[in-house]
Amino acid sequence: LAELAARSLSGLAEITAGADLAALIATALEAEHPARPLRDGHIVAIAHKIVSKSEGAVVDLNTIKPGPRALELAEQTIPTGAQAKDPRAVQVVLDQSAEIVRAERGVIVSRTHHGFVCANAGVDASNSVDPQTLIVLPREPDASARRIRARLRELTGASVAVLISDSFGRAWRHGQCDIAIGCAGLDPLDDWRGRSDGSGRELHATWPAVADAIAATADLARAKDSREPVVILEGLERFVNARDGPGAVALLRAPQEDLFR
């Protein structure tokens, strides 16, 4: 097994709508790591915010008129001692949600239209160019990953995998971990079910969420305050495929199979 290595790119400019992300990544990579170009089997992990920005997946709060449900939730979810939520921001969360899963103790957990269960439907303000602008998740992150992957191949000749990540909180545990919201060229799950372990017996339930582990690894390779949304991973070639594959949507548990609603 090759050693796992992850390095971040630091030279990416502020991303605006219509930016050719793949070209910016290829250029930054060439400038920062001239001796280490992208190769077949590398993984390019991208924090979703720059994908959202490049796709114009942002919302100007000044254009939002909160409805009665947003006004009610903004009141309801105030934790003791904290500021009230902006009802317009709550309206954006509702617009991004197919279903509210929990709304209590200052937290709105919802299922997004994509099927992700997370806080505030992935709507985010930090790192935004303007405090009145919220960043929402890309409309179809697997399609974004496929597009960036195809373009990187066109520009560099390398058949890489592309992964788009976001930071999600977890039930039962403090803190957030990055998980995959989109991917292309990658097996998101490594299906060991029915295979045998080193001792020859079956590994019944072993089904590693490889894409999520890669997202978590990429997040460790960057310093959050230094704006390093892109990480290149090597040594994981066994999970990289020539085809785009099922995407991160394969990681979603169907609501009817979900024990925690």
Add this chain to the structure above:
Amino acid sequence: LAELAARSLSGLAEITAGADLAALIATALEAEHPARPLRDGHIVAIAHKIVSKSEGAVVDLNTIKPGPRALELAEQTIPTGAQAKDPRAVQVVLDQSAEIVRAERGVIVSRTHHGFVCANAGVDASNSVDPQTLIVLPREPDASARRIRARLRELTGASVAVLISDSFGRAWRHGQCDIAIGCAGLDPLDDWRGRSDGSGRELHATWPAVADAIAATADLARAKDSREPVVILEGLERFVNARDGPGAVALLRAPQEDLFR
């Protein structure tokens, strides 16, 4: 930022009760990577199973007499088309549990006596030496990590962090990710709350679960069928401390704060 690198050890023998894990790791490391000894700031990530085995945290099914609740749950949790659970194994899960959180569709999710919410209370059969032997979680994984850390320092002189991991399923998402059940010498959470991001504004909710991300990274660096329970990580020195620190128990959300019960 230094590049993140992770390498696994492949030369560890089968672990038995009373084994000096730290000594076995130090010896294997010297044999496999003679030019790259442990250094201050390295992280030694260990799959919990070998810690459990070294501590004798195993249960012989032949010594277990299932009670009425175990018999009932073994019946209740049979998924369509699947085999019934061994009521003795269910009894072991109950013995390891403080509270059953869900028991349906073939899955028992419980809160262990440590406070971990996971499937089957972390009780595991795979990789076990004997099909009648189940491996349970270490009694106090943070204490195990502290002991192994102190012994590694004694043997190698290096002040490393030690992390003990297990594979947990997640609510809402398919597959498992490794998470930290014990650690020493490591900040398990990187508290960015109240600090500002690159644009100078506050990062309200950013609170990366560093220890869990490290566990996930370590799992990517090994091949599951080749018995590589130990992974050495470099480039994460900023999370490593001279003191043992709060341990992985700091990652547990208190039941009364938990929205998903």
